[in-house]
Amino acid sequence: MKKSKFNIVGKPVIRQDGLEKVTGQAKFADDINYPNQLYGVMVRVPVAHAKIRSIDYSAIENHPALTTICDANDIPGAKKVGPIKQDQPIFCYQKIVTPGDVVAMLVGESEEELLRLRELVNVEYEPLPVLTDPRKALEPDAPLIHPELGSNLVIHHPLRKGDVEKGFAESDYILEQTYTTPFIEHAYIEPEAVIAIPREGNKGVHIVGSIQNPYTTRKVVAAVLGWPLAKVRIQQAELGGSFGGKDDIMNILSARAAVAALKTGRPVKIRYRREESIQESYKRHAYYMHYKVGFTREGKIKAMKIDIIADGGAYSSMTPFVTWRTVVQATGPYEIENVWTDVRGVYTNNPYAGAMRGFGSPQPIFAQESIMDEIAVQLGMTPDEIRRINGFRSGSITATGQKLEKHDVNVLTVLETAVRETDFARRWRENQQQTKKRLDLAALEEAAANPGPFILHKEDFLEPEEVLRKGIGLAVSFRGTSLGAEGVDAVAAYLSLQQDGSAYLLSGLAENGQGMRTTYSIIAAEVLGLRPEDIYYLDLDTGYVGDSGPTVASRATLMGGGATKVAAETLRQRLEKVLRRHWNLPETTNFVFADRTVYPENQPDRKIAFAELCNLAYWEGVNLATIGWYSGPKVHWDESVGQGPAYFTYVYGCQVAEVTVNLSTGEVYVERVVAVHDPGTVINLLGAQGQVYGGVTQGAGYGLWEEISVDQGFIRELNFDQYLIPTSKDIGEIVPIFVEGEERYGAWGAKSLGEPTLELTAAAIANAVRNATGRRFHHLPLNLEEILLGRKLYPTSKRGSV
Template identity: 65%
Template sequence: MKKEFSVVGKPIIREDGFDKITGRAKFADDYKFDGMLHAVMLRISETHAKINSINYSEVENDQAVNSIITSADIPGAKKVGMIKNDQPIFCDEVVVTPGDVLAMLVGEDTTRLRSALSKIKIDYTPLPTLTDPQKSLDPKSPLIHPELGSNLIIHHPLRKGNIEKGFTESDHILEQTYTTQLIEHAYIEPEAVIAIPLGQNGIKIIGSIQNPFSARKIIAAVVNLPLDKVQVIQAQLGGSFGGKDDTMCILSARAAVAAIKVNRPVKIRYTREESILESYKRHPYILNYKVGFKSSGKIKAMQIDILADGGAYCSMSPFVTWRSVVQATGPYEIENVHTDVRAVYTNNPYTGAMRGFGSPQPVFANESLMDEIALQLGMNPVEVRKINGLKAGSITATGQKLQNHDVNLLTVLDTATKETDFQNKWKKYKKDKSIIQKYDFNKPVFNNSQFIEPDQLIKKGIGLAVSYRGCSLGAEGIDAAACYLSIQNDGTIYLLSGLAENGQGLRTTFSIIVAEELGITTDNIFYLETDTSRVPDSGPTVASRATLMGGGAVKNAAEILRTRLEELIRAEWKLKAAEKIIFKNNLALITNHKSPITFQDLCKLAANRGVNLATIGWYKSPNVDWNEQTGQGDAYFTYVYGCQVAEVSVNQGTGEVYLDKITAVHDPGTVINKLGAEGQIYGGVTQGAGYGTLEEVTTENGLIRELNFDQYLILTAKDIGEIKPIIVEGKEIYGPWGAKSLGEPTLELTAAAISNAVCNALGKRFFNLPLNLEEILLGKKLRPVEVKRGSLL
């Protein structure tokens, strides 16, 4: 039964569009307050060091320095964390990664403050460093947090069936190792926050904060205030992608500590260099896969061992790697699965939540592996996926039966392959042997046979990847969301969700839901400023859960108010039970009733009759369950499915990969916000393509080389070819009209599809992301010994 929608699924102009396109939208750094001071950070360029003493005597009488803020100024918790409290607000005892901040200087002029920083004398002793995650669990390695007794952050085991039996029953066994790289969120807006002291009313925070409620919890703990005395307001957020969470909580807490001490507003605003230096990143993974399969293509057993580099702090590593353990096999029904995922501490930059959240890494590995199985068996990539792909009623690796929604894996696969004429192109482009030359560095000067004829230089390839993805938080934690909705006497509406607008278009999506439910247009809905003091805690805006969970709460609120309006109409016109009321085109239409009433008149009437037209909507997810010992259970209450096909041209002389076209077919359930959904696909694919071909944060003994956008390269408008989004709307019982998730699925597939396409073009498989120039040409990465900006060698 497909509902006819008035507003849902139509192109609707963004709620915050006017302000953003005219420059009026206020981002955190755009706020100024009387008497506001600025804070700058004290750091040392060390990866691991014991701080013996810090001598501030040279700056104590410095005119530019209004106050020195150290951990002694913290009234409450000195260490915080999303899951484990292992991250100090100020690292004045030990530095465990170069981004660590020892203290802050507060004053009026950041230039003068920064020069004052160099006058502070820090006496420290360098400690042995640990930068190779493979050595983290070696007893000889230094402990990053000695009080924890181990460098193991988390271990997620998963055991299904009998792995030995599975391998015994297999005709073929394939073992491969894949690696993925450290990458940066690269939101264009660097971090900024202002703390405003409110005396006995506590503190107000305005910042570029992805999750205001997480920030409130941490700030409250650090400044030792109850939650109601910490008001967190989200400024317009200039991109986040999972990245403005832990870092912003800590920056907010630092600003709050300073503001309370100096009793003036204090702003922290990071340069791009500081942002890249201190903020957490996406986990690099080392993934070992062993797969057993029959000659028919049926997979019998999969053994997976994954090591994630969590860097210096725990952050979200336990949850990121939990999603990995659930989804590590890919969307395939496999009887026998044995998976271990571990995250470990190192002195590297710490890693946490980033769009994709533990899926882009295993998707790259398992989708490369599926192509290898196909090639080994002389099949094509579509066949092998069809044989093993999840269908309605399939049992996943975690032992969950897929039901209550369209299991559309094969539908998206079929749609994508038909759209792109995949199988014909794949066959046509396929290289059986590698055409990429092996260069002997001992003979750097060519012989004539090494030259490529011009018409052979560019090779085309096509590749695909599929995935399934659990929606929302799953067994990570409590999953519920709230919404405040208030209809005014003239029919205009205030709307506020406990989830946050991070640029993805949540305000617009939620406005559409209200408009649809009440039969009005979105321009009568005013979305309020995101403020922790105005709406219940709705958990974090993560895990592509906003439309599903937050949208569910919005729909619930709108339904409550619509019901009250219906009851009013029934009472006022003394309707019979059989008479129906439809809210549409700004009218309430009553069957067999000749004159409809406008929404505005109805609201006026409700006011005159004393009807309450304000409410809190609520949506709580159905239960999920998880056994931590076996990795079995109903991990998520529903799933989405996607397939992307990459068409590439590869220059085999230079290793350049040109992205000609990406076809992205996704089933996000019902699409509420059409422009927003397409925008998620375009943006997600482009980020995924950057992950596949270009982006990498490299470190030398923990120190980051790429500290600004001149060296950390993301794709420009000229680097991405055509993107074709295709949406398949599967049926779903949860979420508003069956709307689920899209933001992250769009990103997790692209790198894998590109790698498979490059293999199709060159006949050579690549195991290590990103597929940059050197990786393609030499099969390895080259690292500069010493980096000088803008210099060549």
């Protein structure tokens, strides 16, 4: 680590909100209740695609447990919302387009009574043909999900660089392959909850909830109410995990709660149980990816042609942006002269897909890193060799025509570090030479004769010593930091020093559990020579600081860290000025701020306590509060050809997975993952390691178990008995290693880490499984059936049907 120049930065620091979280005092949204509070319970229709004819409440209208009913007729403003296209109704009134859709909300004092009453609402509807295969969405006879849009195409991102046909002609070999990845549930352990409180007089509405992006929620609620933004005040409760998942769904729930609160004049709470959460909330997109790569005998990639269909489900949500990151990064961290990429996001009647940790990168990384290994195998090279030949270096040109410069382009550095740490090439070669007799059920099925494919022949059995096989695999990535050409990229941080040297800090970004408050406190403390615990981080409320955009895209440390540093430096300069005056020092005097004291650089013995200095400034009438503002440099983008400097800087990572595969059952156990990341400067070592452990574990879940499967639009896995996320027993050792590259942006060059940690793991595991089994698997997750059969099997009966 590069570290001596810092007092606190880069060291392990205990998190600011830890104490209340280990004592049970932290208030998550459902822990908060208001006097006179009502509950809202959703009414859904068990159909994936239908035209709504009528909604009949007569069976419950006069029930004493019912305070009111809210549906589309109660919405004064925008009836449909969405971050990019406004296609998602708060309450459906024309059509049902996916089973999670809500037509009305019952409001009353007893949630249980409402849950019973909702079964009695009678919705008449006309079923429509259901579209669940996104590959068919653009066919001429496909049912239109949103007829008013005229097409099921949400977005098409083309990218054209060089001449791919020429590139293929110059290639000695061409590989072509299709890969798929499933819908994924965020699986935050805290289900959604929100309360809307009508405010007295003309002050508007106050909303407290498990909200990831309070400013976005405010926009949606204001639009739905037809109100100015300033009348809507959003406060984030302690957030029980999000991973990109508490955005759209929370905006919509907040809007429903607000509508009901204003209609009844009482606080209204909505809280979901797990099944409802999984049913209605959005997912990570399922992808269908076709890759064609041309390369020379020497291993140089000459051309890549990529065709990707992203299943956006019923609503557009973040699909245009998610797929945009895909188009930028789909060729991986490799310099390729000729690229032709098409990424299309389409509507279906499946659950809708939006932001989730990774945001359009885990899918193409699985495909691109799989095919890179196949190139290596074909050429008799090791996976690290083929990446060394093609990997970005300083000055490389990306697929979007961007020159990588002015920061450490560390693709090969993270690769070499991981390879060295794991003795990769030697072990990979050794494993390649193992005998790999496998219970190949697909082959058995093909050769099926009497008595059927399910009964083995003696030669099919594996001997005990043939059962377990080791594999090692790696994956590398580059990732554009923050929003890029997606949107406005600027963040505010409010810092206020008190007379006694303590401080308030608040940024416009949100603590989603990742440890952002701690990171910012460290940055402010480093600049001012304080300890992180001297900084009191305030609760996020849209009333206090400026709109800083969403807390997404692993931008919190980079952007908010930058803003915090600006604020702290501004106040430091004011204090320095006071001290120069007080001690009659020349303008050129530099000061050291450390250990809650301040002294001139050349007079270490002449110290003043930080608190005393603040007091001095206070009595001189100096403004000790400021708002730091950090905005990213401009980026631009040519949509028609997918060219331009997409992001202002990038981070790099390499993960090596070591697995054991049971060739007779298809079980894969991840023994060890070495995760080497260049996040720029590490601010909090404990937090950074936590991001790696958590991201790798989620990535392993993506690789091996997790899948939201859909049966005619209906989700099969509605709770944690069926949607399997990793437990404490399911993953072996994880070794985080940080390579801290030089960077101009952010606080001392601190960039991004949250998403890079997740996006590589599944690909590395898939490559390790290939190394262990000698077989390439193209469809995530690599579950038991996939490994032995090469396909998934789904139950025919529904949960709870027995």
